[in-house]
Amino acid sequence: MKYFIGLNNEFLTEVGEIYQFTRRFFREFFKPKQEFDEFLHQCFWVGYKTLPLVGLTAFIMGLVLTIQSRPTLVEFGAQSMLPAMVSVSLVREISPVITALICAGKIGSGMGAELGSMRVTEQIDAMEVSGTNPFKYLIVTRVVATTVMLPLLSNLSNAIxxxxxxxxxxxxxxxxxxxxxxxxxxxxxxxxxxPSLIKTFFFGFAIGIIGCYKGYNSKKxxxxxxxxxxxxxxxxxxxxFVIDLIAVQITDLLGFT
Structure with a gap:
């Protein structure tokens, strides 16, 4: 019983810390000056460097989904509906979620490892001593880049x-x-x-915030x-997955489904 209470307290504590981290992000985001060069560098790393993996996965995903769906439609004499069914399935749900998961694995882990290494080697502390705002330079640029680039990756994934x-x-x-x-x-x-495009902005923001939070607060x-x-x-x-569930419920209530 004490074990589960401890886990619950730890979970609630981390949720509160992520909330405070997100609040600080918005405060720092609106402060001058903007680190535009670092933002472009992060866009290149998040977008261009991730595109080959996203593109290859999207191509295989579209090919396999079509091949697997064809026999079922043939049984009902509806094989002419195959292009429509595949395109709607990909654009509405499959492509944005798979792209977000790929980015969570590649970008989220990369940010966590990079910022964590900077934290444990005291590079972030050195930036603070030198008068640089490490949160502005390291966190804001990465989160904004992820938020902007993931919808672009998702659209390219749809097409491929x-x-x-x-x-x-x-x-x-x-x-x-x-x-x-x-x-x-x-x-x-x-x-x-x-709706598919809008939720990818939230996917990108969540991936950026979590990756930066975990790395920035790395210990041991x-x-x-x-x-x-x-x-x-x-x-x-x-x-x-949580954001996707919420987005599906909202689009259903608004009559988009």
Whole structure:
């Protein structure tokens, strides 16, 4: 019983610390001066360096989803609905969530490990002594870059996955390029795209905040760095699913589904 009470207290304490960390982020974000060069560097690292992994995963995801869905639709004589079904499934749910999980694993762990290493080697303390605002330079730039770049990665993932679906459709059948994309765009609407796009901003923000929080508050030397990287991935991935659940409920209430 005491063990579970201790876990509960530890959980609530960490939730409070993350809340305070997020509040500090917004305070620092609106203070001058902005670290624009570091922000661009983080955008390059978060976006460009992650694109190959996201693109390859999206392509395989679209291809496999199409191949696996085709036999079921053939049984009902509805194989002509395959492009529409695959595109709506990818854009609404699969592509944004998978992209966010990939970013949580790559970006979240990278931030946790990098900032954790800087903390345990006292580089962050040295920045404070030299008059630099480490929170502004290290945290704000990374969180904003992740928030901005993840929607872009998600949109590129949508396009690549749908193209993979085109190849999947033509493995067992034949659908022309023009007919395939006509069916895709006829099936999609702004009610599919906009909620999907909006929630990716929250995915990116959550991944950035958790990765930076875990690294910035890393303790216990090199062992703490590993724990920070691992826990950043776990917590960020869990938050992605929680945010997605909330987003689905809101879009359902607003009549987008």
């Amino acid at each position: 996955a749908i193209y993979g679906g085109y190849l999947g459709v033509n493995i067992r059948g034949h659908v022309s390029w023009h007919l395939y994309w006509t069916q895709v765009f006829d099936a999609l609407s702004y009610g599919d795209l906009i 030397g090199t062992e703490g760095v590993g724990r920070s990287a691992t826990s950043a991935v776990v917590v960020a991935s869990l938050l992605v």
